[in-house]
Amino acid sequence: MLSATRRLFPNKVDKRQSDQSLSSTLTLTGSLKAVASSAQQRIWLDEQISFNPSSSPALYNIIMPVVIKQGSMPIASIRSAIVDTLERHNILRTAVYFNQESGRLEQAVQPILEDHNYSFEVTRGAKSTEEIEALLVKEFTTHFAQVEHGVVVRCHLIKMDINNAVEEEEKLHRNDIIIFVIHHIAFDISAADIFINTFARTYHVAEPLGSTLQYIDYAIYEQTLLVDPAQNSKVNEARRFWSILMDRYDWHNNYLLLVGATSKTKMRSGRGHAISFDLDSDIVQAQLQCAMANNVSMFQLGLTCFFAFLYKLCNSYTDDFCITSATDNRQLPETKKMIGMFVNLLPYRIKINPVESFISLMLRIRQLCIDVLQHAELPYQEIIGHMNNSTSPKIPFHFQYQSVMSSLTYGSTQVLKTKDAILQSYTGRDWSHSNGTALNDLSLTMTHDYHNQTTHFIFEYSTDVFDDAMISLIGRRFQHFLSQIFSASVDKNQFNQSRNPISKLSLLLLEDIEEIPRTIFHRLPNIGYTAPASYAQSRICLDERIHSHYDQQFISIHNKPYIYRLQHQHSLSIDRLHQAVQQILIKHSTLHTSLIFHTEQNQFIQQIIDFNSNNNKLFFYFESTFQTDEQLNKIINDERHNPQHFDLVQGRVFRYHILYYKQASLNGFLSDKDVLIFSFHHAFFDNSSMNVFFHDLNEA
The missing domain is CATH 3.30.559.30 (Nonribosomal peptide synthetase, condensation domain)
Incomplete structure (x- = not known):
């Protein structure tokens, strides 16, 4: 039981808050059909809207593996105890479906049909811990539930050794494992102990059903509160x-x-x-x-x-x-x-x-x-x-x-403990993560x-x-x-x-800090003007050429804008900013370097473009105004995805954009409400480079 080893909800409402909140008690309604609860609706909608149901792995399976430490358990008795558990907790056989007539997501308790209300499997001959780990991860990520039909529980038995005796083949023995899997739409971690204890009790002796509160009673109660x-x-x-x-x-x-x-x-x-x-x-x-x-x-x-x-x-x-x-x-x-x-x-x-x-x-x-x-x-x-x-x-x-x-x-x-065996949680890594x-x-x-x-x-x-x-x-x-x-x-x-x-x-x-002292504000000697592109540059260029060729509405994924605002009540001279950017270009030749595919050599070649001869075309500087967050986000999105902003052949791989809030600056200074965007092409710039760029910009 997962809930026995970890408290997943430390941010609970404390007793004082609980006493002040919902003082009414639940009522036993005996209902078998009702609107789905809010929690059920959230899970159902997330599976349908946020993810592709046909191709996504299972994302809402909860597993509870237990191992037999002593004794043996007939498989028939295990299955009988599962059915009894489903009888006592209606939610474990409740269908959740969208009703086209009412336009609502509804739930309906399904009748017990022998062993057809749950999924069941037996794996025989598992030999190693690694094999068990793989099976557990598979249970987490494989779709088994038929939510619309009320099949939300699965039991997977793992027999570690194959016994030739027929009568022993129908039993689990020491070190064999029972994996219970329940879909999150019917179950949460806090219910793990309740489920396991019910299974153990019903395995031991059949209990009279009686009339008890069911989850559907809570769903009805919740809806009453929401329409109050x-x-x-x-x-x-x-x-x-x-x-x-x-x-x-x-x-x-x-x-x-x-x-x-x-x-x-x-x-x-x-x-x-x-x-x-x-x-x-x-x-x-x-x-x-x-x-x-x-x-x-x-x-x-x-x-x-x-x-x-x-x-x-x-x-x-x-x-x-x-x-x-x-x-x-x-x-x-x-x-x-x-x-x-x-x-x-x-x-x-x-x-x-x-x-x-x-x-x-x-x-x-x-x-x-x-x-x-x-x-x-x-x-x-x-x-x-x-x-x-x-x-x-x-x-x-x-x-x-x-x-x-x-x-x-x-x-x-x-x-x-059951009448036949002693069970214990199967321990290992936390399978709910890294799966x-x-x-x-x-x-x-x-x-x-x-x-x-x-x-x-x-x-x-x-x-x-x-x-x-x-x-x-x-x-x-x-x-x-x-x-x-x-x-x-x-x-x-x-x-x-x-x-x-x-x-x-x-x-x-x-490594970022160690890099800064190694950078100085002049061209280092012995740097060539032409050389083959690096592997990373070639990969990015090839990727961009392929996408632009096959996609008429190509959206760039290699623009890298970095967005800044000044600290509160700070200002920045626009002229000094322009001068600093010029110094950055003089120092870092990669920001005025072209990338061209050389057909004879069958490779991409990079070439530094002389800064002095082509000064005004090495990068673009823009000024814009915005009044709303929507306008700002539209500009930022354009900086991120517009493939026309850069030209690798011409060496235009850097640009910066000043966005004034409501109106352009009247005094030549940026305010803390304005936005500054530095944009680079990924073929010449990565995230770690920004630390060097920003340091050098401050120095300049």
Whole structure:
């Protein structure tokens, strides 16, 4: 049981908040058909709209593997116990479907039909841990559920040894494994123990069914709350809160935030990769000290780290960020003993002030978390529904906190007993991560082990949006970012960076810093004017030529715009900026270098174009005005995707664009409301180069 080893919802509504919220109790209705709950609707819609159902891997399978430690279990008895469990918990045989007549997503409990209400498989002769790991990952990513028919449970038995005795072949023995898989539309992690314990009890002895509350009763109750017309109702208070919190949030701005995001479509393949790392022990201790000293939870601290890092990662282009996180939403006492899908997704939105410290930001986020959880009952799709629309992108960033408790009370030592065998959780890596899937464009999972005093981070990312090299760099910068904030906290004699303005924190890695002294403001000797293009340049040029040839409406993916705003109440001379850019071009010949395909040599050749002879054509400088965020985003999108902005043959591989807010400058200075865009062609510039460019620009 996954829920026994990790607390996935540390950001729960506390008892005081629960007492003040939903005081009504659920009613046993006996209904077998009703409108789908809000949580069911969210899962169903996400599968249908955000991902391609025909080609995406399964993204909402929850697995619970258990191993037989002692004794044996007849397969027939296991199947009988599964059927009994499905009888007791109607949601495990409930169909969710769109009713064309009513125009609603509905649920209907299906009758028990022997062994046809669930998926079942037996694998015989598994021989190694690696083979079992592969089977577990496959269970996570393979579609088995027939949601519209109520098949949402699967049982996969793994027999480690093949026994020739016929009677023994129909039993599981020591070290054999039972994998339960349940679709998220009917189940959440908080219900894992309830399911396993019900299975163990019904295996032991048949229990009378009786009349008990079912998930459909909760769905009916929830709908009653959502249509409550009283202005002072809890749900209407939540609506007012979320309307204020999300007011004027720019839903179209998200994909412009991270350098390296390349996808042009909103539908995702569902495929992804992950990178992970552990923090040094001194950083972990500093985090704990910081959390205790400021009376914040580790969830709130981790969320603050993610917000601040995203702000720095996008070069401070925007100060307005939104990150989603999940809450179990089991506020009613009755729901804590119920199998079903209750999890709600909550958007955390905050505007970052670059002059405030990390500590100040963290305290604001602490209050944000308190406010958000007090209004957690409003469904996610309604939260974004008033401000969003069906064509708007999904919030790309997600944060999850997991706390691993002491092994004395949680984890792999949990044992279940049946009349025939002793079962225990099958332990291994966390199969819910690093399984080749991605629900979000970029998600960060922070796992803190209170017993061993360790903290583990996992970045999961969509391969539709990021490549491995980009995320590897992001991961390294995040590690450096954390060490920069927390390393000084341990030593009282050092300056504590967590109290320094966020704008002063840096993402520069050691190799970036070492590169800066090696650059000087004159042409280095012995640099040739003509040479074969590098492998990376050839790859990019070939890719661009192929796409432009076959696609009449070719959209460039190799434009690399970097967007900047001045700090609050700062200004910048436009003339000095022009002079500095000229100095950059003199120093870095790569910014006035052409790329031409040499037919005789059958390769791309790069050639430096003399700066003095072609000064006015090496790059373009533009000025524009904007009044709304929509106009600004349109200009930025053009900078990112217009293939006409650069000409590799002519050596025009750099341009910069000044965007004045409302009107052009009257005094020759940029203000903190204006925007400055430096754009490069990727054949001559990568993300790491920006650190050198920006340093040299400051020097110039």
